[in-house]
Amino acid sequence: MSMTHTQSRFNSTLTSQCQNCSLSALCLPIALADEDINRLDQIIERKKPLKKGEFLFRQGEAFDSVYAVRSGTLKTFNITSVGEEQITGFYCPSELVGLSGIDSNVYPVSAKALETTTVCEIPFSHLEELSSQIPSLKHQLFKVMSRKISDDQQMMVLLGKKNADEKVASFLLNLSNRFKKRGYSASSFRLSMSRGEIGNYLGLAVETVSRVITRFQKNELIHVDGKEIEIVDFHEMQKLVGVASDCGKIARI
Amino acid sequence: MSMTHTQSRFNSTLTSQCQNCSLSALCLPIALADEDINRLDQIIERKKPLKKGEFLFRQGEAFDSVYAVRSGTLKTFNITSVGEEQITGFYCPSELVGLSGIDSNVYPVSAKALETTTVCEIPFSHLEELSSQIPSLKHQLFKVMSRKISDDQQMMVLLGKKNADEKVASFLLNLSNRFKKRGYSASSFRLSMSRGEIGNYLGLAVETVSRVITRFQKNELIHVDGKEIEIVDFHEMQKLVGVASDCGKIARI
DNA sequence: GCTATTTGCTGACCCAGATCAAGAGTTACA
């Protein structure tokens, strides 16, 4: 905002600070006092950008950090016993990746960039230590993990009970919400993942994803141009997902 | 173990302590020093048993506690917009229920007893406070939540990618492991949930669950008598689930 | 620029598992 020239000169991508990060209102610094943000800032390492297809970490590697996405998108996935990829999540800016490694001290999934992506590395031992000193940081961490648990459970419901239309509609509305939260358009956005990756994530064949998207377009629920998506009829999409009538609960994946 | 008469007189179900709890080695007290267990013990309330079908908490209620199961089994579930139940998890002794409420301060699921069940109530604000003072408790909490995240992600893989045989086999082996960890037989146990609940959880129709179980029995993988299950051929069951790294997909027996 | 490879779309066909139906046990409670 009101940086001196000296500060701004130092704030290259790699040295930028949480205070100046447009994501701080969504990321871990939420609800932290200025001095606390500073302390958090000091344990964070800004990494150089990952190019599309590069790994952030690999399944089985020793866990030592969680990562906040700054720009771009990541996917996490397992390799099944049959050798095929199973995507377990997509991560957008401000979201935390790697939390599932805390328990076993090993990343149980791999994380790979879907496009050019920058992340902040947060060494977990430092974060844990700092969280003892800053209760609101600890609380924030518990909240982030709790949120991940309830989101994943919603995803389980989706995978277990919903049909192809509902799955794809949920997926698109979920992305829409995530874009909106970060101040981008909720109705127009670009998919950074391929149809194949969407299908893999949703438990559908590529062809099904393709057919459903085409049909949504034909029925004027959405407008599609390659990876560009515009949600035209939010109301109908939400009905498809089965949003509860009364309360304004938004479909979460 | 070596309690005085006075102590034992006070240690009814409702007043028993973490120190004397056979589950302490699996539950939160793991890796806590004796004096720390005492402090944890003081914030925990033992509740009177829930009868089968009673709620521990309901979706939408204010979140204030997590619960450790002491005996019996719970299920957690959502009610979908269509009004049907969607089970998101089963909870056995030593497991923690309610963690998904931390984020929103509201339980996003309901929890109901599948049989007579006793729990320890752990008011979360106290737990959080105590965790600031006892680093190993905080670490344990992070681990439990992280574990839940990776377990749920495994469940997502199961729901999205596996067929009926693989789902049922995974489910049975998963239960088996949980019994084993608590010192019970890994091969013989009693299902506290109905076929319908298993199907609901696994994204299968009741009829399919029933048929798969019958077929497993016919092929001498398991022996079934109502809710009593005996796993006869662990090796074949594990092959079915896909633990084997090398060999390809197992043909249906 | 030109080929090679990946990504997306669509049609034809098939099958795993859902749904429907019906009977036999089991459990609950009045």
Next chain:
DNA sequence: TGTAACTCTTGATCTGGGTCAGCAAATAGC
């Protein structure tokens, strides 16, 4: 102790979405 209400099983049938195949369009590599 009887009966209503679940729960489980099994068979018959149907169908959503998977698989296979072929082609078009977009990207990457040379």
